[in-house]
Amino acid sequence: MPKAMIVAGVMSGTSADGVDVALCRISHVSGNTPRVKLIGHAGSTYPKAVRAAVLAAMDAKAISAAEMSRLNWRLGEIYADAVAKSEAKFGVKAALVGCHGQTIYHQSVAAKYLGAPVRCTWQTGEASVIAERLRVPVVSDFRPADMAAGGQGAPLVPMLDYVMFRSARVSRILQNLGGIGNLTAIPAGAAIDDLLAFDTGPANMVIDACMSLLFGKTFDRGGAVARRGRVISPVLAESLRERYFSAPPPKSCGREEFGAEYVSRFIAQCRKAGASDADIVATATALTAESIVDAYRRFVMRHLARFTSKTQAEFVVAGGGAKNVALMRMLCDGLKPLNARVRLMEELGVSAQAKEGVAFALLAWLTWFGLPGNVPVATGALRSAVLGKVTQG
Template sequence: MTKPKSMIVAGVMSGTSADGVDVALCKIRPSPAENGPPRVSLIGAAGFHYPKALRNAVLAAMDAKAMAVADMSRLHWRLGEVYADAVAGAAEQFGVKVDLVGCHGQTVYHQGSASKYLGGDVRCTWQLGEASVIAERLRIPVVSDFRPADLAAGGQGAPLVPMLDYCMFRSDKVSRVLQNLGGIANMTAIPAGGAVGDVLAFDSGPANMVIDACMARLFGKGFDHGGVVARRGVAIRRVVDRLLRERYFLAAPPKSCGREEFGDAFVDRFLATCRKAGATEADVVATATALTAASILEAYRMFVRRHLERKASAQDVEYVVAGGGAQNATLMTMLRAGLEPMGVRVRAMDELGIPAQAKEAVAFALLAWLTWSGLRGNIPSATGARRPVVLGKVTRG
């Protein structure tokens, strides 16, 4: 698009938990070294909750069997207004003038693997939030719709955050696994001293999604604050072990998932299995939490540890955790109990200078800057794409 230059970029992220909007204001500069990664500095981050009615509409769209086209269109445009308000609010809060917006949008459907449809093999993805509304309201360019270019190149369209992980957190001294605990659990493994082509990244399964759904159905609450309910219960290990034998957990990367795999239908089945095993309501939440932890640990053992041992120039491993699930003390205790005996040090993303909740928004600020600069943003070793591509669509303000 243009020669890379220093810009203030607002990254906007709405995750699969559908609880609101995260905005990260970043200063992004070209590297002083030829072909080096850009430099990303976080100016500030802000979160904005969806009103209850809007969140309900988003959740209905995600699991809709038959939602009116008119309502989908209205939601798409309403979210554009919500995102514009969020960027304007964050810019005012931190006293900055934004040059560019990178808006991921709200995913309502994502199918990273091809399936037959009307005589052809189709991969597809759909993120809501009309970029033209944001661009007109703020009178600045907006980059949106990041995933389709990677899908068109044969990739899963996810995960895209690994580009940020590589640019900001690569180390010559230690291997790092960057673990995000949003609705879905995704991890990026960067071998010590590794090149961008050595990055391994994928979605391991649910993080908060199943836990939150169980809390909503059983306790009328949006999430298990601090993991208190899970701590009262007893995880039913035979239920967890049975679920871990399902196809998604055993599949090798590249792979990505969402509500299509772990939404209402999965939760219905999960609850029925727990009840058949005699679980109390607290036991159900404990079992959902144990499923998240066990699926992450199994993914590390099956896919990540071997990759790091083969690719890394040094064997020390740091496991850096971000996302809302990092606030769930019971989940974090389970993860530490599994990782630390393998010699893995668990750290919080905040220790590396990025608030845990803001990381994905920072990633889409970076991806927007790359797109505006005409630079490629996907990592084929993470998404499975045939080649690196420039991501996103530009709407000029």
């Protein structure tokens, strides 16, 4: 293995708001886990028409093959552009690209299709376009290998969490607030098989959808709308009874559970309770915060207690939702009585927006060297698996 390799990790999440590129230097450490150093991160938004097409594809009951093919190739060009601009910005050239792609559909629980139970996932964004444009190998389509091995194909970030953020002294919970919220709980001194990781439910997804429908905005900047609204407690309590929240890990979710249909029902419930537009956004924000606090109380505290007698833990937040003041205040208020200290990812040396890009840079590096990238205790897979497909540049 080379001493160091520069890898670009490309991520576009379930919020479908744009592309994050993380340029990383990854090196092999003999007898230990890889060393990952973030060189730089750059984010860019999707053009309005592209975002509209992506969201339409996610929520479509039917869509033409031509439309899906065109979107796949268009996204490939967008991802290639994003990497090239990031390389120019930071003055480096990646030798490898790891591209998660845009999730169009993710069904982690089997349902009968054409006479047999089927689980499936689909991330789009043509890797051949990226490889040709940048003239380097591209690793893409990470989730199917884990699902074929019996896992849910998510979450895949726990490998990065373990490599970069485990501690011999303190238990850490790494919480990402993207479209969907996901966490990785790492007990102090843990081995990789001691992790607990799962999707907590919606993070920004329901908030953003409410903002779009009610205010014509893509997100609640700084949580300003939520801060002037009031939380409709009966609606919040009813929403938290959603079956997903009480289901034990491993588990994963997406727009299939918390997309357009869910948001329509949620808004209707709020309206029936007399909510204003700002109240609806405040209640959606509280749903995110309370579902995370409930997951910590219900699953994480018990898990940590198996490995350590220390009750205090660090709760480290990343993702776009970390900039939402209302959401962060609700999280802090909910976690404080549970002896969890909330910190931002930046305090550990990685920007909140960069983390998932860094994760897919690491997963691409592992795949390139034939090493497994999933964490079976997190995804439910029967075995460790080398993830992704390699497209030569």
